[in-house]
Amino acid sequence: MDIFTLxxxxxxxxxxxxxxxxxxxxxLFVVLRRLSMIGDTLAHVxxxxxxxxxxxxxxxxxxxxxxxxxxxxxxxxxxxxxxSYAELSIAIILSGGIALASVLFTLGxxxxxxxxxxxxxxxxxxxxxxxxxxxxxxxxxxxxxxxFYKELFLLTFDEDAASVSGLPARWLNIILTVMTALVVSVAxxxxxxxxVSALLTLPVACSLAVGRGFRPTxxxxxxxxxVAVVGGLVISGLWNLAPGGTIVLLLIGFxxxxxxxxxGLRI
Amino acid sequence: MAESNKxxxxxxxxxxxxxxxxxxxxxxxxxxxxxxxxxxRDFVGLIxxxxxxxxxxxxxxxxxxxxxxxxxxxxxxxxxxxxxxDRIGYVPQKNMLNPLFPATVKEVVLSxxxxxKRMLKRVTVEDxxxxxxxxxxxxxxxxxxxxxxxxxxGQQQRVFLARSLINNPELLILDEPTIGIDAETQExxxxxxxxxxxxxxxxxxxxxxxxxxxxxxxxxxxxxxIGKLKFYVKHSHELDNCVEDNLAHTLRDLRNHxxxxxxxx
Numbered sequence: 271m272d273i274f275t276l277x278x279x280x281x282x283x284x285x286x287x288x289x290x291x292x293x294x295x296x297x298l299f300v301v302l303r304r305l306s307m308i309g310d311t312l313a314h315v316x317x318x319x320x321x322x323x324x325x326x327x328x329x330x331x332x333x334x335x336x337x338x339x340x341x342x343x344x345x346x347x348x349x350x351x352x353x354s355y356a357e358l359s360i361a362i363i364l365s366g367g368i369a370l371a372s373v374l375f376t377l378g379x380x381x382x383x384x385x386x387x388x389x390x391x392x393x394x395x396x397x398x399x400x401x402x403x404x405x406x407x408x409x410x411x412x413x414x415x416x417x418f419y420k421e422l423f424l425l426t427f428d429e430d431a432a433s434v435s436g437l438p439a440r441w442l443n444i445i446l447t448v449m450t451a452l453v454v455s456v457a458x459x460x461x462x463x464x465x466v467s468a469l470l471t472l473p474v475a476c477s478l479a480v481g482r483g484f485r486p487t488x489x490x491x492x493x494x495x496x497v498a499v500v501g502g503l504v505i506s507g508l509w510n511l512a513p514g515g516t517i518v519l520l521l522i523g524f525x526x527x528x529x530x531x532x533x534g535l536r537i
Numbered sequence: 538m539a540e541s542n543k544x545x546x547x548x549x550x551x552x553x554x555x556x557x558x559x560x561x562x563x564x565x566x567x568x569x570x571x572x573x574x575x576x577x578r579d580f581v582g583l584i585x586x587x588x589x590x591x592x593x594x595x596x597x598x599x600x601x602x603x604x605x606x607x608x609x610x611x612x613x614x615x616x617x618x619x620x621x622x623d624r625i626g627y628v629p630q631k632n633m634l635n636p637l638f639p640a641t642v643k644e645v646v647l648s649x650x651x652x653x654k655r656m657l658k659r660v661t662v663e664d665x666x667x668x669x670x671x672x673x674x675x676x677x678x679x680x681x682x683x684x685x686x687x688x689x690x691g692q693q694q695r696v697f698l699a700r701s702l703i704n705n706p707e708l709l710i711l712d713e714p715t716i717g718i719d720a721e722t723q724e725x726x727x728x729x730x731x732x733x734x735x736x737x738x739x740x741x742x743x744x745x746x747x748x749x750x751x752x753x754x755x756x757x758x759x760x761x762x763i764g765k766l767k768f769y770v771k772h773s774h775e776l777d778n779c780v781e782d783n784l785a786h787t788l789r790d791l792r793n794h795x796x797x798x799x800x801x802x
Binding site: 302418421423424427428431432435438477478482483485 | 596599600601620622623625627629635637638639640641643644645648649651652653654655656657660682683684700710
């Protein structure tokens with residue numbers, strides 16, 4: 271069977287390549303600002319949005335996206351309220367998202383199977399509309415990171431110094447979190463909500479193990495991510511495995527290799 | 538040119554002024570009715586125990602915290618209207634650095650140029666030139682492509698100083714820059730700062746816990762004591778030729794001086 275001629279697989283592949291590009295671009299800043307859990311949090315809230323979409327019969331991915339963006343603002347707000355306990359805001363929103371999702375699941379028992387594909391990801395379900403949404407979000411992310419590369423670097427390296435230089439640190443923070451919400455919510459259909467944050471963090475973890483400067487680290491994270499996404503989609507297409515799981519296992523494999531190589535180089 | 542003449546003729550412009558500034562947090566008065574004026578080419582050492590409000594004061598000055606009441610002016614402008622942030626260099630606490638952060642020394646020093654006025658603009662050849670100059674001035678050009686976390690504490694401090702100097706600042710704010718550095722490196726760092734104060738047109742505000750080091754330069758009597766905050770001040774403008782814009786030139790003698798210093802050791 272030649273999966274490369276199948277429409278649904280090609281859509282998943284294109285969507286995957288776009289997601290594989292933007293996830294580590296945002297992920298680098300998320301990881302370095304010690305907000306690795308934010309992807310998980312936003313994904314869980316996004317699932318509540320998807321469930322709500324099925325319930326009221328509105329395009330689920332769009333509602334998932336809106337929910338994630340609202341959650342992003344809530345996280346930023348709570349982060350300021352509990353200044354020195356930034357992770358508390360994440361715990362609150364994370365549990366809130368799951369709670370809401372589970373209640374919405376039970377309200378609409380009939381669509382439970384549909385929601386499953388959002389939890390674990392699927393290469394069968396990405397339709398043309400989804401692909402357009404992924405493309406638009408990718409464009410936003412790439413433009414944002416390219417245009418504000420300097421400012422994001424300084425914000426991530428030293429937030430106080432960024433403020434002292436007159437950068438609108440608060441706005442950059444908010445936009446960064448909203449961008450994270452966009453990436454997460456459009457990626458869940460392929461990778462699945464439970465694993466989407468791995469796509470933000472694992473390629474970055476791999477490149478942090480080998481990179482020296484900031485720019486090479488960013489490039490390498492994108493390379494790791496793309497290889498894992500394309501490889502993972504092909505493998506899952508050939509053997510009918512869950513795409514998210516396959517991609518994440520590949521990334522963990524890469525991480526083990528980079529850590530070993532690094533150890534070999536240093537000693 | 539008119540501006541540089543002005544600098545020569547009156548080097549007592551007010552750089553930072555605080556008028557009855559108070560800061561309350563959780564119903565507690567962290568800072569109460571603080572009046573303070575820092576003049577051009579002052580070296581102000583701020584010493585106080587933990588919880589005295591040193592960090593709060595610094596954060597208010599750079600706009601990270603809003604005072605509960607009172608007014609702060611930078612270079613004569615109210616903080617709310619102030620937009621000359623590129624005139625201020627900032628050296629953070631050393632322990633703020635994440636040792637695994639993937640940034641080279643060069644990337645860190647260049648980031649001293651990133652500010653509001655340069656948003657959406659590319660890094661130019663001239664910017665890279667300034668970076669090389671700053672690295673050269675502090676004698677760390679050999680470290681340019683090394684990951685910052687791999688450097689020793691003293692080297693890292695030089696990197697942060699180079700970053701704060703790349704913009705040719707008129708005001709340098711240092712927040713406990715020598716914390717966690719061994720005594721000898723601390724002393725040579727302070728020596729470098731002292732030298733810059735004596736020879737260059739820079740105003741200093743430095744928070745430190747190291748009373749001995751500060752008093753050795755600033756004298757034993759604080760000029761001002763407000764609450765638990767002690768302000769030691771030394772004014773210096775012996776030389777007239779300090780109004781140059783070229784960082785390499787103004788810092789060249791600093792480098793020579795440092796090399797001399799290193800040879801003596």
